[in-house]
Amino acid sequence: MARLKAINPDEATGKTKELFNAIQSKLGVVPNMMRTMGSSPALLQGYLDLNNTLSHGLLGAKNSEFLALSIAETNACGYCLSAHSYISEKLVHIDTNSIVKARQANSSDAKTEAALKFANVLIAKNGLVNDSDVEVVKAAGLSEGEIGEVVGHVALNILTNYFNNTANTEIDFPVAKPLQEIEA
Numbered sequence: 177m178a179r180l181k182a183i184n185p186d187e188a189t190g191k192t193k194e195l196f197n198a199i200q201s202k203l204g205v206v207p208n209m210m211r212t213m214g215s216s217p218a219l220l221q222g223y224l225d226l227n228n229t230l231s232h233g234l235l236g237a238k239n240s241e242f243l244a245l246s247i248a249e250t251n252a253c254g255y256c257l258s259a260h261s262y263i264s265e266k267l268v269h270i271d272t273n274s275i276v277k278a279r280q281a282n283s284s285d286a287k288t289e290a291a292l293k294f295a296n297v298l299i300a301k302n303g304l305v306n307d308s309d310v311e312v313v314k315a316a317g318l319s320e321g322e323i324g325e326v327v328g329h330v331a332l333n334i335l336t337n338y339f340n341n342t343a344n345t346e347i348d349f350p351v352a353k354p355l356q357e358i359e360a
Contacts (some may be wrong), residue, residue: 178212178344179342179343179344183211185200192215195217196214207259207348208346209345212339212340213339227332230325233328234321234322235291235326238268238270238288239288241263242292243330244260247295248337251333254340254351256333256337257279259349279355289316295329
């Protein structure tokens with residue numbers, strides 16, 4: 177059961193209503209995560225702004241989804257695993273095998289795999305990476321701008337993972353189980 181309430185878009189007012197209307201016009205729906213974030217228009221606006229800005233970055237849509245999948249798996253966020261598995265397959269057209277590999281921080285592309293592994297190092301070390309950690313991703317071909325964006329995606333996805341884990345947001349996408357549960 178959800179610990180934080182998702183706001184019904186029909187009952188939203190003020191800035192929340194404005195944000196919901198913009199989300200509805202763009203996506204055709206206001207997902208439960210955003211409906212739940214709506215109780216703080218500042219949080220919802222901040223999430224939307226960072227998400228929108230990073231979506232136009234150097235890493236591209238596929239790598240953004242790969243990072244979201246890997247980070248959600250690491251943080252055991254069922255909502256984000258489900259949302260990004262759906263988005264990856266249906267909207268970004270990523271094949272199932274690549275989705276599973278990304279959740280394991282693996283990729284058939286060495287540069288993408290280096291980005292995924294670096295994201296996991298960032299999480300494991302609470303951002304306190306060392307020279308060697310950064311040199312590994314540089315050696316794999318990531319530019320300093322791309323490395324910066326990996327950090328940005330980690331921050332964005334930790335925000336959504338922690339928010340959904342705190343709220344226990346009701347999943348409104350086909351449910352994707354954590355790999356640990358599937359393998360057990």
